[in-house]
Amino acid sequence: MCLAIPSKIVSIEGNTAIIDVDGVRRQASLMLLDDIKTGDYVIVHAGYAIHKLDEASALESLELLREAFAQAGD
Amino acid sequence: MKHSEEYRDTLLSRQIIKRINTVSRRPIRLMEVCGTHTVSIFRNGIRSVLPETITLISGPGCPVCVTDQSDIDAFIQLARNGKTLIATFGDLMRVPGSGSSLLMEQAEGRNIRMVYSTTDALELARQHPDTNVVFLGVGFETTAPTIAASIISARQMGLKNYFVYTAHKMVPPALEALMNTDGVDIDGFLLPGHVSVIIGVDGYAPFFEKYHLPCAVAGFEPTDILQAILCLAEQIETDAPSLANCYPRAVSAGGNSKAREVMNMVFEPCDAAWRGIGVIPGSGLRIRDEYGAFDAAKQFEIPIIQTVSPKGCACGEILTGKITPLQCPLFKTVCTPVDPVGPCMVSSEGTCAAYYKYN
Numbered sequence: 001m002c003l004a005i006p007s008k009i010v011s012i013e014g015n016t017a018i019i020d021v022d023g024v025r026r027q028a029s030l031m032l033l034d035d036i037k038t039g040d041y042v043i044v045h046a047g048y049a050i051h052k053l054d055e056a057s058a059l060e061s062l063e064l065l066r067e068a069f070a071q072a073g074d
Numbered sequence: 075m076k077h078s079e080e081y082r083d084t085l086l087s088r089q090i091i092k093r094i095n096t097v098s099r100r101p102i103r104l105m106e107v108c109g110t111h112t113v114s115i116f117r118n119g120i121r122s123v124l125p126e127t128i129t130l131i132s133g134p135g136c137p138v139c140v141t142d143q144s145d146i147d148a149f150i151q152l153a154r155n156g157k158t159l160i161a162t163f164g165d166l167m168r169v170p171g172s173g174s175s176l177l178m179e180q181a182e183g184r185n186i187r188m189v190y191s192t193t194d195a196l197e198l199a200r201q202h203p204d205t206n207v208v209f210l211g212v213g214f215e216t217t218a219p220t221i222a223a224s225i226i227s228a229r230q231m232g233l234k235n236y237f238v239y240t241a242h243k244m245v246p247p248a249l250e251a252l253m254n255t256d257g258v259d260i261d262g263f264l265l266p267g268h269v270s271v272i273i274g275v276d277g278y279a280p281f282f283e284k285y286h287l288p289c290a291v292a293g294f295e296p297t298d299i300l301q302a303i304l305c306l307a308e309q310i311e312t313d314a315p316s317l318a319n320c321y322p323r324a325v326s327a328g329g330n331s332k333a334r335e336v337m338n339m340v341f342e343p344c345d346a347a348w349r350g351i352g353v354i355p356g357s358g359l360r361i362r363d364e365y366g367a368f369d370a371a372k373q374f375e376i377p378i379i380q381t382v383s384p385k386g387c388a389c390g391e392i393l394t395g396k397i398t399p400l401q402c403p404l405f406k407t408v409c410t411p412v413d414p415v416g417p418c419m420v421s422s423e424g425t426c427a428a429y430y431k432y433n
Contacts, residue, residue: 006077031223032333047191048220051271053077058323069089
């Protein structure tokens with residue numbers, strides 16, 4: 001089962017991070033992802049961070065989506 | 075921004091639904107390949123807001139469900155050898171093998187533990203140096219790198235008692251197999267979100283180039299799924315198939331190259347048997363010889379027993395979208411979540427379990 005809720009990196013020690021998923025804290029391995037820092041949002045699968053979400057581009061694509069539908073007058 | 079709640083926007087969803095209703099003219103069948111999509115579609119009532127022209131069918135995207143009966147039997151035989159501690163994700167526990175299940179074996183006293191991650195399995199191996207810990211490796215491209223990483227960690231930690239039985243599978247070869255299966259009728263694919271995080275949109279390019287069937291990578295929130303359905307409907311209505319990415323916040327063109335590097339370091343492609351589909355060439359992942367010391371299939375003698383498939387179970391046809399659970403005579407009669415006959419009723423993301431819970 002894919003956990004679709006992104007997790008926030010709370011702290012990092014070596015190759016392991018403490019993550020926060022809607023208030024629940026767990027460990028996640030950073031073996032499959034580079035350049036992670038505290039405060040980043042990541043997708044975690046089976047205890048491993050597999051993707052870092054880019055806030056700026058996520059906001060931009062959401063805004064584009066909203067604009068596309070607003071302009072069409074739907 | 076939490077990257078999740080924003081995509082549960084009611085206003086935006088309504089606008090997309092309205093557009094889908096305007097765009098969709100031809101009757102089309104769209105397959106959601108991923109089990110987590112199946113559950114999200116049910117949970118959010120997405121079928122009920124789509125026009126009659128659009129039929130959503132569930133595909134072979136629940137890893138536990140597509141695991142061949144012979145692999146389930148091998149798991150049970152490994153548990154029975156008396157010298158192993160089996161570590162597994164929870165949803166494998168109740169899958170019926172030929173006459174038993176891991177849960178029944180656990181009740182008989184076999185050493186079987188549910189874990190959340192391979193890191194928990196590694197910890198078990200570290201804590202119990204005199205016990206052979208075997209992790210049951212089931213999953214697609216999302217999970218396989220995590221299991222490869224555990225094997226690399228085991229080598230780094232000097233663990234001699236950590237093993238993996240691999241029954242991993244890859245999605246693009248399964249899409250191709252579905253296209254060549256008699257009785258399978260699909261106009262477009264809603265592609266899995268987190269498999270795509272790893273393999274990227276480019277991972278489907280060879281498949282798309284060959285079949286030119288409309289494809290859209292989708293996220294898991296309602297707006298994500300509706301957006302991908304709209305994208306597929308538009309592609310079909312304009313006769314302009316494309317390989318679209320409707321989940322750009324998580325999926326890139328190239329995917330996660332580091333995860334693939336780790337996966338390819340430990341695993342190599344092999345043929346694999348899928349429940350309901352049969353053997354698909356190049357769709358599995360076996361452990362490379364270099365890491366053979368961690369391969370449970372090589373390190374333990376696993377008796378091969380006569381495989382018995384559950385009588386009357388239609389999981390095979392359901393996994394390929396040929397029929398829905400409602401057409402299976404066992405559904406809700408003898409096959410229920412409490413007493414499942416086939417794997418699609420066991421796993422929380424199995425199609426039958428989702429139909430049972432939400433339909």
